[in-house]
Amino acid sequence: MISSDYVLELCNVFYTGQVEPSTCIQRVMGGIKTGVILKDVSLTVQSGEVLAVLGSKGSGKKALLDVISRRVQGPVRGQILLNNQPMSLSLFQQRCGYVSHKCDFIQGLSVQESLYYTPTKASGYTKKTKVKQVMADLALSQMANKCTENLTQSEYRRLMIGVQLIKDPIILLLDEPTWDLDPLNTYLVISILSNAAKKYGTTVILTMEKPRSDVFPFLERVLYLCLGDVVYMGGTRQMLEYFNAIGFPCPQLENPLMYYLCLSTVDRRSRERFVESNHQIAALVEKFKIEGNAYHKGTLNQHTLDHGTLIRHESKMPLMQGKPSSFYVGWILYTRLLVGTFSFRKAGLRQLFLRLFFVPLYFLLLWCFYNNIQNFQHTFITRNGLIFNVLATVSLLGIVNTILIYPMYRTRYYQESQEGMYGGTLFLITYNLVSIPFSFVSILGASAIVYPLVGSINNDPVQFILFALILWGCYVFTEQQTMAILMIVKDYLTAAILSIYVTSVCLALSSGILRSMKGLQDWLYYLTYATQIRYAAAFLSRQVFLNPDLHDALPFDAQRNCTNMNLIETSNLNGLTNTFCRYANGQSFLTERYARDNTDLIFSGILDSELNIGATFAFAAGMIIFNMFLYLLPLPAFVKAKFREE
Template sequence: MISSDYVLELCNVFYSGQVEKGSCLQRMIGNIKTGVILKDVSMSVHSGEVLAVLGSKGSGKKALLDVISRRAQGPIRGQILLNSHPLSLCLFQQRCAYVTHKCDFISGLTVQQTLYYTPTKLSGYLKKSKVKQVMADLALSQVANKCIEDLTRSEYRRLMIGVQLIKDPVVLLLDEPTWDLDPLNTYLIVSILSNAAKKYGTAIVLTMEKPRSDVFPFLERVLYLCLGDVVYTGGTRQMLEYFNAIGFPCPQLENPLMYYLCLSTVDRRSRERFVESNHQIAALVEKFKIEGGMFRKGSSIIGTNHNMEHGLHGNKVPLFIGKPGSFPTGWTIYTRLLAATLSFKKAGLSQTFLRLFFLPLYFFFLWLFYREMKDWQHTFISRSGLVLNCLSATYFIGIINAIMIYPRYRTRYYQETQEGLYGGTLFLLSYNLVSLPFSFISTFASTAIIFTLIGSFTNPMDYIYFSLILWASYIFTEQQTMAILMIIKDYLKAAIFSIYIPAVCVTLSSGILRSIKGLQDWLYYLTYATQTRYAAAFLNRKVFTNPTLNQILPFDLQHNCTHMNFETSLLNGISSPYCRYANGLSFLTERYGRDTTDNIFNGILEEDTNIGVTFAFTLGMIVFNLFLYLIPLPSFIKAKFRE
């Protein structure tokens, strides 16, 4: 090892883990099939080298990367060292990087923005320079301003690599970076990785299932795995000498990488072939344990690392360099969310519409429907329906917006938190700082559209309070949906479950669809635990204490309800066929009065209590979410958002 070299070493590593996918219930109770996945794996890779892990499906390639990155779930024996220092999860997150097979970027951002808004210790001019350099190295400069939704598969894969290279890792792991790519792009990506390894002094470990012959010159080392056993590991060119020495020379005009991969793969075409290939591979594994020591250390690049560029990681750079601070990371996440929302791309315009214009548009249709409302007796029912539509629409659109917008950020959060970049609380705070101003503007604009139908209020505070109640209701269901989306990946299931909750609450607690006094005692007291009770009571009081409704309204132009004939009908015990409500107070009493002795304005319709409790529910849901994202979830729940 030369003085400026980093070395990743695995010494006699064994790993046992899940070998078959289990159901959700099986994972919850721990009833899943496990077995030995990696068996006595030893390997090493130096700075500036590219090591390819080759093997058929199920050979343990991905498990090896998960073990190195400390993401594997299960017992691990053996040593994983970086410059003779145990490679802990903290050390890996600070000095290494892992390009997974699947990565979801945030829609609406360009290539340059995606790289720039990756949380790192760099900032300002240094970060911009690093972004330009990485784009040039990965042949992405020509698509710097291209939206990620418009990238080709090859460009997207290179962007995935760039997001990790921007962190300047000393070890870079890649899971199938050339999967499903055409030969030209496969060659391009492997050659780019080889150049990056030498330029930055990065040790690169990548997995491949079907290696092509044209990538052979770019691979300094190779590791063949079969069902967790090492068939060969060491220098790529020394591989030819080793297999030739043990009696398996590569035929001329054959791809040596693929030839020896087939040699290391169990043949399942028949029972006889299966048994024969199993015995052959077992013999190869034992043969390498005995005679492969000198080949394991061989590589064509050792001793030539002196000419690497200034990007080389020298021993002068400490292993532990710390993580980016919480405030710079939070600011990066916040500006990234804001840039994605305000983007003029299709995804950004869609978000802007949902956040700013969806609710006002719905309220505009409400205004069109209710604008012909006259001050007759039936206006009591119409205004009650208007309140119901305002409250229900706010709940519903809050849920729909969360379902349509939040998942893309949630998935990216789950992927980045596995890299140790930030935690759930910081992510939620940043998301809420973007979401809350938009919802505030949207609900206040919506109230301005519909407020003229409610009545002529001279006090501007009535408009403000009405808007604040709708805003609190919007935030509450949005946060509720975000909590549900934490564990439910399917958007439709999460939406149905989230909509069901406020639907039940509106039906039982609002006093609009069903009178509060008609509820059984246990249901009545249960309504105290719902935000809908307080929000609906506040809105109804504002609407039905309007001076316009403080008098007996006529039924229509032909039937006038005078004060006298209304009271006479009540005294005689006869329900007036036209005049059901004397005023707004009588309507509220019918809906909210439990008995004749109730003073509803000092009880269920008490104004300060209702607005205070409505916001208390909303604030409580926000705080609950912050704590919820601190709770360590089972790995199988998080895995479904990452893979």
């Protein structure tokens, strides 16, 4: 039973926007083509009614939904009223719903979980009851525990509708809800929408490109658009009377919805037909402006007066009802992340493996290569390679894990943020509250595998914790760096390549591992101060090469010993090369890698442990804070267009 009556009115709406996709060159040169997409559109629809917006591709159907939902970027003229109140973005987000052509759910969640963990004002038992009711209304009860990625196309579309119905919208917009569905499922979806409209008093406005005759009884009102012009707007049954009166009766055994859609579509098969159909449609548009007003208002009931003026309803609920608290929404998002991660379904197990076991497994592979390190002269190069591989592993796996896990949450965030559910900062806080603890446990386990290779200092638990914390800081930094790139880059492969490229350059130039610091030009040397890898590599190098195992001169191998270092130094001073004993100890190796000149004996603070630890974590924390502000900023229109569903 309908508890309240709502009437949506569009009065003489014009919308000017981009009429064809712009290229990068067009954007730079200012050559974006714009035009009038909607021309003098008026409509009226009230509670419990289903309005079908019909038209061929490019007729302005989706633009009309975007105008009603206040999502368009271009100028809009005219009035959009809900019970005589202007439809604002805030009003639409609080009281209405929009089912877009495409929706991405979080993998690993079931149908019931996807509905329950949708942020709404309801909670607890009330929300559980509502979820069960919506699943029953949408014929989804039998697949309540079915994973979202295993749903059929029809089930997926119904779940998309359910996510909006769970919020009790008074107006529900749907963009092509029956696209690519077979006739039986098309009938099922439209009948479900009609029943929901009657049951909850919801105004349903949907677009269709190829309406079938069997959905005719479920449509109370219909709007025909052609290139933004209104060919007909009114009751579905009165449509036959109207077109018959103006000389276009529908032939028997024809689908009236499709017949009049063809009548209001430009025929492009030849120039003659194009001109003829254009003139015919222009005549139909003018005819409806003159004679269509009676049909436009014809199906409104006693709640309207003669000139479309709405009377006030005593049972009407207030339009603005407020939003759920940020704390409650954050808790829902956090719980949803945990449920998706700890799900015993395929997607959940994949997430859990990536978050917890992927890095330790790769470090186990490193251990297999480096576990036979012996204290001979070649150990300096070998340990240097160990440091490089450890840093490269945590940095690159931080990128890989982010690319494999984060995009589906990012996409869901963009879709839900359009509905005004929450902002980017709250999304990142909840995501980091799950991701960062998982990464710490993963890096701690991975560090325990390779740390014994560092040397005799591995008996010191403090040094082990510092070793793990440095690697964790690098992991978090590259993870946050990739998340920042994914904000504006839709394709995850492109984002991965860009992030890996930046990280690889930093590893090559700033670490002092592949190329010594003394070999860098001055501008490159000072540029390394702005990279995290410089400080992390310096800390690990000090920890590895200044341990007691490398304090004294090491032999070249088991047969050749290097004990007379004075002779070695004399030979080197005379220009001779000692091919057996290049490094007297770990400190001499560090001097070669980091000292800029002969007087730089203390490395100008490069190997200061406290500085390197602090800088490593400052970079990680700074990147987290930077992302908070980055996701707080509104996206430019051309970036939003990348994430807009096709």
